[in-house]
Amino acid sequence: MSVSAPVLAAAARVIDAVKIHGTGTAEVRALDGVSVEFPAGRFTAIMGPSGSGKSTLMHCAAGLDTLTGGHAFLGDTELTGLDDRRLTLLRRERIGFVFQAFNLLSTLTVAENITLPLDLAGRRPDPQWLETLIGLVGLRDRLRHRPAQLSGGQQQRVAVARAFAGRPEVVFADEPTGNLDSRSGAEVLGLLRRTARDLGRTVVMVTHDPVAAAHADEVLFLADGRLVDRMASPTADLVLDRMHRFVPGAGRAGTSPARTGEDGRP
Numbered sequence: 190m191s192v193s194a195p196v197l198a199a200a201a202r203v204i205d206a207v208k209i210h211g212t213g214t215a216e217v218r219a220l221d222g223v224s225v226e227f228p229a230g231r232f233t234a235i236m237g238p239s240g241s242g243k244s245t246l247m248h249c250a251a252g253l254d255t256l257t258g259g260h261a262f263l264g265d266t267e268l269t270g271l272d273d274r275r276l277t278l279l280r281r282e283r284i285g286f287v288f289q290a291f292n293l294l295s296t297l298t299v300a301e302n303i304t305l306p307l308d309l310a311g312r313r314p315d316p317q318w319l320e321t322l323i324g325l326v327g328l329r330d331r332l333r334h335r336p337a338q339l340s341g342g343q344q345q346r347v348a349v350a351r352a353f354a355g356r357p358e359v360v361f362a363d364e365p366t367g368n369l370d371s372r373s374g375a376e377v378l379g380l381l382r383r384t385a386r387d388l389g390r391t392v393v394m395v396t397h398d399p400v401a402a403a404h405a406d407e408v409l410f411l412a413d414g415r416l417v418d419r420m421a422s423p424t425a426d427l428v429l430d431r432m433h434r435f436v437p438g439a440g441r442a443g444t445s446p447a448r449t450g451e452d453g454r455p
């Protein structure tokens with residue numbers, strides 16, 4: 190089947206995505222025909238119970254893993270069929286990543302960590318963009334510090350700045366607040382939200398946490414490898430409520446939303 194490049198303003202998308210891990214009796218259908226787009230300039234969260242396929246979807250959309258069937262696009266570039274070298278280049282030049290572990294280099298300063306991916310790729314940073322980013326993450330007075338001199342929240346803010354430093358088309362964040370206390374987590378989520386809203390960047394985040402998901406413009410819900418629902422203008426309570434429809438008891442252990450606003454929005 191031939192699928193033409195997307196015409197909508199989707200920064201990334203998957204069409205009929207199928208991913209099978211393992212073989213034979215160990216076979217797991219992690220994605221079972223998912224079609225979804227991540228609109229440019231928006232912050233999208235992917236939620237779902239453990240094992241529902243969130244990380245697999247993110248990895249396949251970001252070119253970290255390949256689909257068994259279907260199509261994945263970054264902009265109008267189809268990822269399916271790209272060899273490892275091209276995928277590596279595409280990730281390096283067009284995608285940013287934020288992981289649960291901050292993955293900063295301890296011997297480098299904050300400033301050096303932020304520009305490291307650009308330096309490795311031999312790209313010259315855009316000084317104005319870097320200035321904007323450094324201001325946004327609030328680390329201007331820490332640029333000469335080493336990661337060990339920063340709190341976890343500050344380190345993750347450095348990782349966020351690093352992810353956006355090359356103006357990637359999409360930043361994928363995998364449980365970016367998983368290692369943070371709720372206050373530092375809220376700061377990092379606010380940052381991701383502002384980068385999307387104020388700077389027009391595209392963010393896709395995988396999370397277990399309804400409070401985290403409530404910072405997004407839209408939440409996608411996965412269950413058993415399928416897209417089962419989506420919610421615009423989410424609140425933590427609404428997200429938690431929706432999760433209960435898929436998994437009775439979800440969120441009761443360890444993910445109860447801490448209200449931060451009257452409407453449940455952070």
Ligand SMILES: Nc1ncnc2c1ncn2[C@@H]1O[C@H](COP(=O)(O)OP(=O)(O)OP(=O)(O)O)[C@@H](O)[C@H]1O
Nearest residue numbers: 210211217219237238239240241242243244245246
């Ligand atoms: N490399 C792998 N080999 C075999 N099975 C895998 C592999 N990666 C994921 N799976 C399986 O695929 C399914 C989806 O996993 P995935 O990690 O995408 O789910 P998830 O929603 O991100 O889960 P969690 O919230 O627990 O991280 C699960 O059943 C998982 O065990």
